Amino acid sequence: MPRHDSQQAVLRIVVVSALAVVVGSTASLAAIGFVEALHWLNDLLLVSPYARIQRADQPALVMLATVLVPTLGGLVVGLVVHRLVRERRGLAPPDAILAVQTRRPPPDFRSGLASTLAALLSLGAGASVGQYGPLVYLGSMFGALAGRLHLPVRNLRAIAIGCGVSAAIATAFNAPIAGLVFAHEVMLRHYSLRAFAPVTVAAAVGYVVANVFLHRPPLFQVSFAGVAHSYEFVLFAVEGVLCAGLAVAFVRLIQGSARLASRLSVPTWGRPALAGLGLGMVALWLPEVLGIGQETLRFATIEGAFGRTELALIVVAKLLVTALCLGFGFVGGVFSPALLIGILFGALYGLLLPELLPIPLSGQVVYAVCGMMALASSVIGAPLSTILIVFELTRSYDLTIAAMVAVVFANLVSYRVMGRSLFDLQLRQRHFDLSQGRDKAILGTHAVADYRVDDCILAWPDETVAGVQRRLGEGKRAEAMLVDDQRRYLGTLHLADLLTEPAAQPVAGLASPPALVFDERTSVWESMEQLPGFIGEAVPLLADDGRLLGVVPEEAVIRAYLEIIHDLRQEENEAA
Amino acid sequence: MTCDRKRTKRPSVWLAALGWLLAAPVAAESVTELVAESGAESPAPTPLTVLTWGGAYEASQRQAYFAAFTDATGIPIRTVHYDGGLADLRRHLASGDVTWDLVDMVYADALAACDAGLLEPLPAELLAPSPTGVAAREDFLPGAITRCGVAHLVFSTVLAFDERAFPGVKPSSVADFFDLERFPGKRALRRVPVGLMEWALLSYQVPRQQLYNLLSTERGFDLAFRRLDQIRPHLRWWTSGDQPARWLEDGEVAMASGFNGRFFHAQVTRGAPITVIWDGQLLDYNSWTILRGSDQVAEAHRFIRHATRTEAMAALANRISYGPTRYSAQWRVGRHRASGVAMAPHLPTAPSHLSGAIDRDHDWYARTAGLRARRFEAWLKRDGEAQGDAD
Numbered sequence: 008m009p010r011h012d013s014q015q016a017v018l019r020i021v022v023v024s025a026l027a028v029v030v031g032s033t034a035s036l037a038a039i040g041f042v043e044a045l046h047w048l049n050d051l052l053l054v055s056p057y058a059r060i061q062r063a064d065q066p067a068l069v070m071l072a073t074v075l076v077p078t079l080g081g082l083v084v085g086l087v088v089h090r091l092v093r094e095r096r097g098l099a100p101p102d103a104i105l106a107v108q109t110r111r112p113p114p115d116f117r118s119g120l121a122s123t124l125a126a127l128l129s130l131g132a133g134a135s136v137g138q139y140g141p142l143v144y145l146g147s148m149f150g151a152l153a154g155r156l157h158l159p160v161r162n163l164r165a166i167a168i169g170c171g172v173s174a175a176i177a178t179a180f181n182a183p184i185a186g187l188v189f190a191h192e193v194m195l196r197h198y199s200l201r202a203f204a205p206v207t208v209a210a211a212v213g214y215v216v217a218n219v220f221l222h223r224p225p226l227f228q229v230s231f232a233g234v235a236h237s238y239e240f241v242l243f244a245v246e247g248v249l250c251a252g253l254a255v256a257f258v259r260l261i262q263g264s265a266r267l268a269s270r271l272s273v274p275t276w277g278r279p280a281l282a283g284l285g286l287g288m289v290a291l292w293l294p295e296v297l298g299i300g301q302e303t304l305r306f307a308t309i310e311g312a313f314g315r316t317e318l319a320l321i322v323v324a325k326l327l328v329t330a331l332c333l334g335f336g337f338v339g340g341v342f343s344p345a346l347l348i349g350i351l352f353g354a355l356y357g358l359l360l361p362e363l364l365p366i367p368l369s370g371q372v373v374y375a376v377c378g379m380m381a382l383a384s385s386v387i388g389a390p391l392s393t394i395l396i397v398f399e400l401t402r403s404y405d406l407t408i409a410a411m412v413a414v415v416f417a418n419l420v421s422y423r424v425m426g427r428s429l430f431d432l433q434l435r436q437r438h439f440d441l442s443q444g445r446d447k448a449i450l451g452t453h454a455v456a457d458y459r460v461d462d463c464i465l466a467w468p469d470e471t472v473a474g475v476q477r478r479l480g481e482g483k484r485a486e487a488m489l490v491d492d493q494r495r496y497l498g499t500l501h502l503a504d505l506l507t508e509p510a511a512q513p514v515a516g517l518a519s520p521p522a523l524v525f526d527e528r529t530s531v532w533e534s535m536e537q538l539p540g541f542i543g544e545a546v547p548l549l550a551d552d553g554r555l556l557g558v559v560p561e562e563a564v565i566r567a568y569l570e571i572i573h574d575l576r577q578e579e580n581e582a583a
Numbered sequence: 584m585t586c587d588r589k590r591t592k593r594p595s596v597w598l599a600a601l602g603w604l605l606a607a608p609v610a611a612e613s614v615t616e617l618v619a620e621s622g623a624e625s626p627a628p629t630p631l632t633v634l635t636w637g638g639a640y641e642a643s644q645r646q647a648y649f650a651a652f653t654d655a656t657g658i659p660i661r662t663v664h665y666d667g668g669l670a671d672l673r674r675h676l677a678s679g680d681v682t683w684d685l686v687d688m689v690y691a692d693a694l695a696a697c698d699a700g701l702l703e704p705l706p707a708e709l710l711a712p713s714p715t716g717v718a719a720r721e722d723f724l725p726g727a728i729t730r731c732g733v734a735h736l737v738f739s740t741v742l743a744f745d746e747r748a749f750p751g752v753k754p755s756s757v758a759d760f761f762d763l764e765r766f767p768g769k770r771a772l773r774r775v776p777v778g779l780m781e782w783a784l785l786s787y788q789v790p791r792q793q794l795y796n797l798l799s800t801e802r803g804f805d806l807a808f809r810r811l812d813q814i815r816p817h818l819r820w821w822t823s824g825d826q827p828a829r830w831l832e833d834g835e836v837a838m839a840s841g842f843n844g845r846f847f848h849a850q851v852t853r854g855a856p857i858t859v860i861w862d863g864q865l866l867d868y869n870s871w872t873i874l875r876g877s878d879q880v881a882e883a884h885r886f887i888r889h890a891t892r893t894e895a896m897a898a899l900a901n902r903i904s905y906g907p908t909r910y911s912a913q914w915r916v917g918r919h920r921a922s923g924v925a926m927a928p929h930l931p932t933a934p935s936h937l938s939g940a941i942d943r944d945h946d947w948y949a950r951t952a953g954l955r956a957r958r959f960e961a962w963l964k965r966d967g968e969a970q971g972d973a974d
Contacts, residue, residue, distance in 0.1 A: 056799035061950035228790045294800075302793075302800050309787045312806055 031209030048131025080132020081283030091121030097338030140340020146175030177213030182399035247416030254385035264334025353378020388428025468515030691948030732870030768837025
């Protein structure tokens with residue numbers, strides 16, 4: 008037996024590692040292709056400053072492109088989403104999280120491709136949305152594809168999705184450690200060795216593809232000499248708290264904009280064009296709001312690049328247009344805009360501090376980076392990953408320590424106010440509530456109906472007390488379910504109540520009103536919540552039209568709970 | 584298959600070379616005969632007019648290219664001084680009487696002039712193969728051969744300083760050029776919007792790969808000019824390539840931008856106390872082009888073919904520290920003709936100099952010519968007004 012076990016383990020390790028390499032390299036190449044295509048589109052469509060300045064001699068053309076490209080881009084995005092994505096919305100990290108956590112199949116590959124195309128067009132046309140959300144989803148798609156294979160590994164799909172996501176992040180940020188932590192922190196939400204090993208392999212593969220094969224330049228080089236004064240850590244913490252406030256405002260604005268969009272009489276597919284028009288108008292006057300804004304991100308680390316009012320103006324404008332674009336149906340993420348808003352806010356904070364406090368400080372760069380990471384980590388709910396991203400992007404220990412303090416305080420506050428992240432909020436709207444951990448969320452996705460039993464004793468209103476008593480005795484039960492001719496549930500007959508009634512009396516009217524009933528949608532979690540105080544053998548399970556489908560004995564609810572929890576614990580503690 | 588192709592290709596190459604060798608002296612002879620017979624009235628071969636950059640560079644070209652060409656073809660070369668840009672070419676073309684034939688242009692200017700229709704497109708099979716028979720397309724650096732131009736050398740615009748001005752700590756980076764506190768003294772820059780914006784932004788620690796993206800925004804230009812404002816009271820503008828080396832030598836300025844070959848020439852031939860800061864060197868190419876409307880296009884083609892031969896390019900690199908754009912010529916670069924100094928460490932393409940080099944974005948340069956000129960002139964006019972006020 009032990010020999011057989013170890014053979015199995017070796018086979019599994021080989022299979023899972025190979026899977027990690029394949030998924031990792033595919034996701035990584037796809038991520039690079041996506042980013043390249045996006046930059047190509049930005050240059051082609053006069054979104055990037057680099058392309059715009061080369062047409063500086065044709066100002067009318069640039070102005071026209073500024074308004075028309077996002078508008079028409081929005082129209083195309085709207086149509087792509089409406090026609091080709093089955094869900095009729097952009098697919099995003101929450102869809103992948105849901106698939107990983109509930110073990111249900113994710114949206115199909117074709118919808119995923121269409122959604123990725125829509126994201127590419129959104130970003131290519133300069134919409135103020137992020138690129139990392141679509142990249143994460145793209146990575147998860149290849150993971151989900153590999154997860155369909157019939158391999159002797161439990162929870163294969165979740166592991167494979169984790170691999171795809173970690174490789175995508177490792178490639179996109181040139182940050183393999185952050186990629187691997189992100190996959191655990193946001194997707195898997197546990198750290199079992201069985202998942203950890205392949206996800207790490209995939210992150211390393213993503214790094215190798217990006218650096219060794221394709222020599223991608225580092226994303227964000229800043230020079231920073233170090234935090235000069237110890238009291239500045241207090242200022243970083245304060246900045247974190249302020250950023251949490253901004254993160255909450257950002258999330259609320261996105262949700263508000265989505266509500267506003269749903270109240271408009273414009274069809275869903277027409278809404279992105281509307282947002283594009285709004286964006287284009289703002290960009291005529293403030294071109295910094297267009298696209299991902301890599302140039303603006305870099306300028307925020309240069310002292311003197313912006314004035315105070317200018318910074319405040321761009322922060323507000325970028326907040327509003329990002330909420331507009333996301334709420335009105337452009338497809339894209341929230342991370343890049345959050346980075347940009349955060350770094351501009353951080354720069355503003357760093358610019359204002361010397362005027363408020365008469366003490367020497369370490370300069371604007373560190374405050375800008377702290378702001379960037381604090382805001383972004385609160386929005387996506389991944390403090391560890393963002394701290395590691397700072398470390399891997401800047402390779403500066405001093406900056407990382409400073410950012411760490413800001414990130415933690417930002418998350419402490421934002422978690423209290425709005426919950427862990429925008430992703431979790433979106434999942435809660437889809438009735439998957441991770442706010443109290445995986446246990447509750449996953450118990451909430453299992454229907455108690457799956458645990459029903461059919462062999463209950465039925466009774467009809469015209470039956471006599473004696474008849475029902477006899478059948479209860481034969482079945483050794485104390486309860487019978489009273490139903491009408493259409494099997495509609497009328498109440499529960501308790502043996503104890505029947506004993507005092509005349510034998511020939513029909514049982515109609517003797518049933519006690521239902522103390523508790525479940526329906527097909529009642530989850531294991533809800534049934535656990537409702538069960539305390541229930542006295543009886545089993546809870547009737549009813550269809551929407553009131554027909555009795557079966558009963559759920561108390562024992563079945565407890566069994567369901569134990570099975571699911573056991574399964575989760577096993578997943579979280581699996582060795583390689 | 585590849586063997587076959589080589590076999591068929593080689594004879595044709597040799598035939599072509601042979602044909603050219605035979606034809607050239609014959610042509611030259613026939614011209615001299617004509618001259619002899621018809622006396623004063625005879626049509627002596629019209630000289631080819633080449634626009635080039637004067638000074639030590641032109642002197643090297645005269646030795647490595649022009650003399651050999653005239654020897655081989657009998658066609659004399661007349662040079663006209665040129666300091667870059669398209670304006671001179673436009674003016675000359677507008678005059679209606681085109682007397683210029685060849686122009687030695689920087690790469691981005693050649694692209695822009697080609698787009699603007701100021702240049703003759705070059706035939707595909709113009710260039711000679713290497714001595715070992717490698718086709719020109721494979722022997723030149725990628726991108727060297729364009730529609731209207733052949734890039735023939737790599738030069739760089741570098742910052743350099745007068746060693747006597749800084750007896751203690753020496754400047755070593757672009758940021759030092761803008762640091763008047765640690766390195767006081769006059770600065771000299773070329774009076775064109777080339778290179779100085781890049782250097783100004785580099786002094787903010789912007790990574791080299793992001794320079795042109797940032798310079799594509801208003802903010803980037805503003806930041807760059809703001810940095811230049813800080814040294815403006817100490818700035819002197821040069822216009823001709825030989826000025827910066829001379830000014831450094833004469834102690835008129837402490838630091839200057841200039842073409843690396845000119846600084847090299849001053850160092851080795853005159854022992855000038857000049858040191859080059861290779862950090863932030865702006866790599867560029869010079870291209871041979873033919874002005875549209877030249878009445879000697881065929882002769883100009885002959886010249887380009889002659890001057891871009893491996894031997895000719897290596898001969899130039901042994902006279903001035905500009906790197907050849909053909910691999911076969913790079914391998915033939917040896918010691919400086921006059922001083923015996925090994926040339927390789929003085930070429931902009933030396934590996935140790937490349938780590939801090941700015942890869943000039945030629946497309947960006949070609950398409951922003953007008954904008955750069957406008958912003959630069961506007962800044963020059965705004966004299967002193969913004970100094971000291973950083974907001």
